[in-house]
Amino acid sequence: MEKGVIIKGIGGFYYVRTSVSEIVESKARGKFRKDNITPMVGDYVEISTDKEGKGIIETILPRKNQLVRPPVANIDQVIIVFALSNPNPNLQLLDRFLIMAEQQGLSIVICINKVDLEMEDIKEKIKNIYENIEYPVIFTSVKDEKGIEDLKHYLNDHITVFAGPSGVGKSSLLNKINQDYQLETGKVSKKIGRGRHTTRHVELFHYGENGYVVDTPGFSSLGVENIEPIDLMNYFPEFRPYLGQCKFNSCLHMQEPKCAIKEAIGLNKISSHRYESYQYLLEEIKNIPKY
Numbered sequence: 001m002e003k004g005v006i007i008k009g010i011g012g013f014y015y016v017r018t019s020v021s022e023i024v025e026s027k028a029r030g031k032f033r034k035d036n037i038t039p040m041v042g043d044y045v046e047i048s049t050d051k052e053g054k055g056i057i058e059t060i061l062p063r064k065n066q067l068v069r070p071p072v073a074n075i076d077q078v079i080i081v082f083a084l085s086n087p088n089p090n091l092q093l094l095d096r097f098l099i100m101a102e103q104q105g106l107s108i109v110i111c112i113n114k115v116d117l118e119m120e121d122i123k124e125k126i127k128n129i130y131e132n133i134e135y136p137v138i139f140t141s142v143k144d145e146k147g148i149e150d151l152k153h154y155l156n157d158h159i160t161v162f163a164g165p166s167g168v169g170k171s172s173l174l175n176k177i178n179q180d181y182q183l184e185t186g187k188v189s190k191k192i193g194r195g196r197h198t199t200r201h202v203e204l205f206h207y208g209e210n211g212y213v214v215d216t217p218g219f220s221s222l223g224v225e226n227i228e229p230i231d232l233m234n235y236f237p238e239f240r241p242y243l244g245q246c247k248f249n250s251c252l253h254m255q256e257p258k259c260a261i262k263e264a265i266g267l268n269k270i271s272s273h274r275y276e277s278y279q280y281l282l283e284e285i286k287n288i289p290k291y
């Protein structure tokens, strides 16, 4: 038996990387289907090989987590990419990505790309809001080759997903990190492809000795359906020091009196932008019909 990672799956075949240079085309044992388990990209597996050298997945090691979009298991980290301009950064959408990542328990890095477009005001604003939380913020330009080394610094020994809206430069950044990835960039064909249901397959690209990166097709909206109103506050790291200090245990930090969160905003300990995102998302969650 050999250990490996599933780096892609196409038409019932799984490609298992077992060592630095070897990728074994494998099938899953029938028992998985019976147990209703489908191997996923990112799964750590044990394979045996048949006479022809084809792999057979015998064991799927327990998953640390699994994302639905993109469908990848065992993700350690997400790099959330936005652009300084073109498209203009929607910071409320950034907060949604952050909350999704917090909910999945991922390490988070914020990457602001296209700094060659020189939008100093918005750059300062982003720095002020997000560097004051615990998130690392890196500024990159694929065009001017800036910040790429800072980005690489986070990629060793992890499975990292690149997420963010369409057109911010995720695929361009990945190609800059390693020219061998050869991801398609800048063309709507990716989107047209999706529209025609030719699903762009998910693939782990190998980085360094033990790192992997995953590109995701951009999406511009994210639901927060499966968060309960009382849990939302936990996904704002800068709220955590104040939780439990409000007058009411059940405080949702909206209209309630003697709210520690609102006091912290008054003292500039929490940014009003983030609080607005919190309010907005809370209303959205409350208004999702329960079945």
Ligand SMILES: Nc1nc2c(ncn2[C@@H]2O[C@H](COP(=O)(O)OP(=O)(O)OP(=O)(O)O)[C@@H](O)[C@H]2O)c(=O)[nH]1
Pocket (backbone or CB within 6 Å): 113, 114, 115, 116, 117, 140, 141, 142, 143, 144, 164, 165, 166, 167, 168, 169, 170, 171, 172, 173, 184, 185, 186, 187, 190, 216, 217, 218, 219
């Ligand atoms: N000015 C500038 N343009 C960039 C930079 N990085 C990427 N671009 C351009 O932005 C466009 C979109 O880049 P992609 O890499 O395809 O963006 P993406 O985030 O992968 O987009 P989706 O695949 O739709 O999610 C392309 O035309 C790139 O050439 C940069 O640092 N500066």
Ligand SMILES: [Zn+2]
Pocket (backbone or CB within 6 Å): 246, 251, 252, 253, 254, 256, 258, 259, 260, 261, 262
């Ligand atoms: Zn409160």
